[in-house]
Structure formats: structure tokens, C-alpha cells
Amino acid sequence: MLKKTAFFNKHVEAGGKIVPFAGFEMPIQYKGITQEVNRVRTTVGVFDVAHMGRVEVSGEKALDFINEISTNDASKLELFQAQYSAMCYPDGGIVDDILVYKLEGKWWIVINAANKDKDIKWMLEHKPADVKFVDLSDEITQLAIQGPKTEAVLQPLSNIDLSKIGYYRSAHGTIAGIPTFIARTGYTGEDGFELYFPANFGIKMWDELMKAGKKFEIEPIGLGARDLLRLEMKYTLYGNDISQYTNPLEAGLGWITKLDKPKFVGKEVLLEKKSKGLATKLIAFTMAGIAIPRQHYKIRTPNGEEIGEVTSGNFSPSIKKGIGLGYIKLAYTNPGTKIEVDCRGKFEPAEVVTPPFYKNASHK
């Protein structure tokens, strides 16, 4: 039986096309994927991200626990700061990419919807008995509101000064009178916030945001546009670009992999891989002509040597080109390198580029 988020009726009302996703009935699009991408890039859009998992960890040893199961260093976090991180298996493969918030005497960890059960099992297996662990996913819901006009929409609804919340920082406040944990985070490249609040206020929050955003033509944004927005920034997607078979170093997530931490699950193997030198790396590429790369298309050199495979690919509405990510042999990963993508039997020319694809995002 598929679950519904607190906003399900709003998706149906807005003409959302509902598909099963990670055990939920979720909107893949409303008015159209391209239009929704453009909406977020130009003004503001609202995303139902309630299907993601939200867990709370507390107790004296909570920090040690988080640092043991994640690649980034949570000890560096200040109060109300957020940190992008990953959990690894002992072999360096990725369990999930996660977001860690430091709150008052506790921590929140946000995990991918499709990995929720697996992640929670993994965390509980590694959790010391005296660390308290609560799954808040049903009780606390989550919306992302993203785009350059986000602050202008939210500020009149809030009791706190949102301009004081820096990137990857957060605060407690209210939105439309609803007690909300307000975080300047997101996965679109645009300025924006993620709102965490009691699920029973879901409909009220949705309606208030839509009303307040009217002058900026606010729209609900589906999973299709969400995927494109993250791809245009080269943000990795679990299940496509990262998985249990890829490691954070190859995925270009070395910046969240603190190999100088005393220990964490996967560290030894990752150190070894790093010292031996990586065999492949996740690259960003654009198509030279009119062609769209898709997941699992093969990548080869212009001489016909197969060097890798596409992990994500689509047509970018923002730069109007076919764009993609893929793992290829290290020797070919420099920006400017010419490659070819096997688009259903046609070898289409492409070039390795420096990410992001979209350079004008409002988050700097």
C-alpha cells in the first residue's frame, strides 16, 4: 500500500500527475517539467519532500555515533548549522547521502526516501545503546521552497529575520504562525529554504505559501523538475550517480569525505583507494549536437574505446543542451576532453565540462 504525504490532496488539486515513488504517491509533474524548472530558476517553487526520512539522534555519545557512520566531520558543525555528508559501507560503497543538522542537544539527519528503511536499519546496527534515536518522519513533515524569490515569499509569513540565516544555517521560527524549523538548504542550486514542521499543519502551510507566492507566480514542482534542477548543478542522485557500488572519492564527494578523521566506517578502504589512485571518476559532460544522453548509455573515446557509462542524463532546459553525468576512466576526465555517447546506436559527440552546467544559480 502506497503512502501519501500531508500534501497529497494539494497535488491532486493542482493537477499533479501522481506516480509511485519510494513507497509514496508523489507528483512527477504538474504543468510540465520544463516550465517547472524555469519557474524555480526565475522566481520560486514549492517541493513536497515529505517522503524523505527525518531522524533525531541525541545523548552524550550522539556526535561520536554520527561521526562513526558518516564521512564528513560533524564535530565541525556550529549550533544550527547543516552539513552534507554520506554514510559508507566498510568497502567504501555508499549507503546514502545525508544532511546532518546540529540542534540544541540533539542532531537531525535527513535521508533519502528510497533508502529510508535501509538507512535506519544501518544506523540502528551501529548505534551505541545510550544514544537515543527517534524516527520523526511521520510526525514532522518537510517542504522545500526554492528559487531566487524564496526569501521574499517567506519573510512576510515569518516572525524571524530570515536574512540572518546564512547558507546551510537554520533557525526556529514560525511560518504563517506554524512552528517551523527553517533551514537555508536545498538541492536545486537556487537560494531557498527547507521547512520542517508538524505534519498536521501540512495543508495550511501549503495554502499559505501558495497565497504568499502568488505575485511571483509560485508553483508546485514535481519530481521530474527536481531531478533536472539537481542534475543541472551536478548534484548526485542516489541510485543513479552514487550507490553501494560507487565510493565518495570517485563520485567527486571528496570534499565531504574527511579522511583525516580518527575513524569512520569505510575510512580504511577509502584511504587505500586514494593512495592507489582512482580508476574512474564521475564527470559532467554536454552533448555537442542535438542528442539526449540517458542512464546506462555507453561512453567511448572518439577512437571507439569504451571508457564508461552515463549515470544521469537529460535535456537541460536552462542551458538548452543534452547534459549528463557518468563514470569514465580517469585518463579522460579532464574538462575539454572529447568523448562520444552511444545514443541508441548513434555515437554522438560530447565534451567533458567543468560543473555546474547551469552557472547562474542564485545561491552563490
Add this chain to the structure above:
Amino acid sequence: MEFPENLKYTPTHEWLKVEGDKGSCGITDFAQSELSDVVFVEFKPVGTKVEKGKSVGTIEAVKAVSDIFAPVSGEIIEVNTKVTTSPDLINKSPYNDGWLVKIKIANSNEVATLLSKTDYEKLAHH
């Protein structure tokens, strides 16, 4: 979602409009909605002989790539060059401005094997 009465349909979501010994074809409203925004279209060249169920071209959309399958056997006698430059016509007007190819029908008996509006509607809503 609209499925005009005067068209014939395929289980692979194409429509055919028969005019004498010729037929124009395109993809259905359901198909365009499933594919989402069409980004570009490629056709086999005019003059190509195609068999029923074989590809006459490709539609690349934001959500997926899809072949356009010939509803009937015959020869491609015209392609809609307007959709090459404005692929969104397929989304906006799948049955009119967004038509794709015209085929000179080789065997008119094949037309009878296509689905009626009612049958197709059941399939699309399944």
C-alpha cells in the same frame, strides 16, 4: 484527455487518420503526456518504406526517449518539418499541428486491425 472518434489507434500510442490511400499519424494525447515536454524529433527520410510496427522516427522528451511506430505498412511520403523546429507542437496539439508523418498505405486491410477510440481509451486509462 482527448481521443478523437475519427482516428484509429495503436497499442503503442500512435494515431492514424486515414484519407483515401494515405494516412497521417502522430502520437496520442496520452503518449505526449507520459513523455512530458518533447525536446526534439527525428524522422526516417521521406521515401522510406516502413512496415507496420517498425520505427518511423524518434521522439526525445524530458522524461524519456520513444520510437514512433508505423501504425500501418507503406511509404513515408511527408514528414512534419514544423515539429522539428517547434517540438512543443506535439505536446500542445498532438492530433493537429503536432502530426508526425504521412504514409502511403500499402495494405488497407491493416487499418481494420487498429484500435477504435473506445478500445484505445480503455488501454490508455488502464
